[in-house]
Amino acid sequence: MASIAVDHVWKQFVLKKDRADSVGHLMLRMIPQPRNKRPKSEPFWALRDISIDMPHGTSFGIVGNNGSGKSTLLKILTQTMKPTRGSIAVSGRVSALIELGAGFHPDFTGRENVYLNGSILGIGRKAIDAKMEEIIEFADIRPFIDTSVKYYSSGMQARLGFAVATSVDPEILIVDEVLAVGDEAFQQRCMDRIFTMKRSGTNILLVSHDLGSIERLMDRAVWINRGEMQIIGNPRDVVFAYRQSMIDQNAGFSAQEDVRETTNQTTFMVNEAYIETGSRRVDSIQSGDTMVIVTLLDNQTGVEMEGHFSYTIRRPDGLEIVSLSSMLDGAPMRFAPGPGQIRVQLPELYLTSGQYEVDAAVYDQNGRRIAEWRALIRFAVQAMQKTPGLLVLPHQWQIK
Incomplete structure (x- = not known):
């Protein structure tokens, strides 16, 4: 059965400092030099003691900043x-x-490259012929399939590459952030196919800056920073730790100079958060009731700041149901110094029965996340009918 095991892997590169600043210097470099006069080189560790275990049927996400060693590992x-x-x-x-x-x-041509990739993967021509129409359809490049790939745009190359990689029934699929060059519709198709492959038992190793996809699709995740593992485990825990590190790095970096000068760490605190229905504080609601999310937020910067606030409702497994953002709604907020209250009303919230969580975050006026609170509120929904899916939508049947 398919599996991956990475056992205490280190990777070193040698950085040679022998840059030629002129033609004369370039000519001198071509002449053999005594050992003690050769340009100095420095070791650079791209990976340090990485260990990952992926048994059969496991999906694994890798997150981290650019240059952290993710692609080197792949x-x-x-x-x-x-x-x-x-x-x-x-x-x-x-x-x-x-x-x-x-x-x-x-x-x-694109068609010839499909055969080439198939042969590299050990897939025969007949098997590729059987998959060719599916590959062309998924890549959405039918008018250009018999054109040389050198004339393809980056998005066309990504579409064809992903279509080939996922259509040959691999046991292990490894995907780097190359999907970022595709448009939003294609990225969604890719994620749908990855989810389908995951359900069929394919091992998937995904590097992505789309943290929501890592949370939704992966069984486990690892955060790599400067070649070292920071945390490995549940995707939600890993993504939260990674996001929090980004917040800490950006803490105090606001577009408003007075806030930047007075802030060196997260300076917003949540004193209390809860939900209401019918002006009553509750822990559960009936599907279809109006729900109000209330947060008592304390601005400890000492100055008024313009920014934005967001709520995300999720299931406990991490699936995002809805995201509410004052920035997307075009409703900027002014956070006065000291305690304040933020409220958002959701009329007729038709969710299916189950447990839900509310995440919250505060942003500066440029959209930089300043602070984030995961599972700030937990609540339950009770529906009159047991319905599969996410929503209980009002509806009527007719037959004519």
Whole structure:
């Protein structure tokens, strides 16, 4: 069965400081130099002691800033690069989409490159022929399938690469952030296909800056920063820790100079948060009732600040039901110094029976997240009927 094991992997690169500043310097570099006069080089550790275990049927997300070592790890897993220390064990047929255009010959047509990629993955021509229409349809490049790939846009290359990588029934799918070049509709199709493959038991390793997708689709996740693992485990915990680190880095960096000068850490506190229905504080509501989310927020910056506030309603498994943002609604807020109250009303909230959580966040006027509170409120919904799905929508049946 397909599996991946990464055992204490380290990867070192050597940075040589021998940049030529002139033609004369370039000519001198071509002349052999004594050892003691050669340009100095410095070791750079791109990965430090990384260990990951992915048993059969596991989906795994990797998050982190650019340059943190995520792509280096994927290249080691696809055996295009060897670790300096440690070992990896990959069992199963791997299909990878790591670099834009990787595995494509620029002078070959899109159709020819499909066959080329199939042969690299060990898929016969007959099997590729059976999948060709599906690949062309998913990639949405039918008018250009017999055109040289060198004339493709980055989005077209990404669509074709993902269509090939996911249509050959891999046991392990490895995808880097190359999907970011696609449009929103294509990205959604990609995530839908990844979810379908996950349900069928395919091992999936996904690097993405779309943290919501990591939370929704992955079984486990790891945050890598400057080559080192910061936290590994439940995707929600990993994403929250990563987001919190971004908040800490940006703390005090507001567009308003007076706030920037007085803030060196998170300076907003939630004193209390709850939901109301019918002017009563409650822990549960009936599906279809009006619900009011109330937050008692304390601005401890000492100055008035213009910004925004958001609520996100989720299920406990992390699935986002709805996100409410004063920024998207065009309703900026002025946070006066000291305590204040934020309220948002949701009339006729038709959710199915179950448990729900409310996350909250405060932003400066430029949309930078200043503080975030996960599972700030927990509440239950009771519906008169047991209905699958997420919503209980009012409806009427007719037959004519």
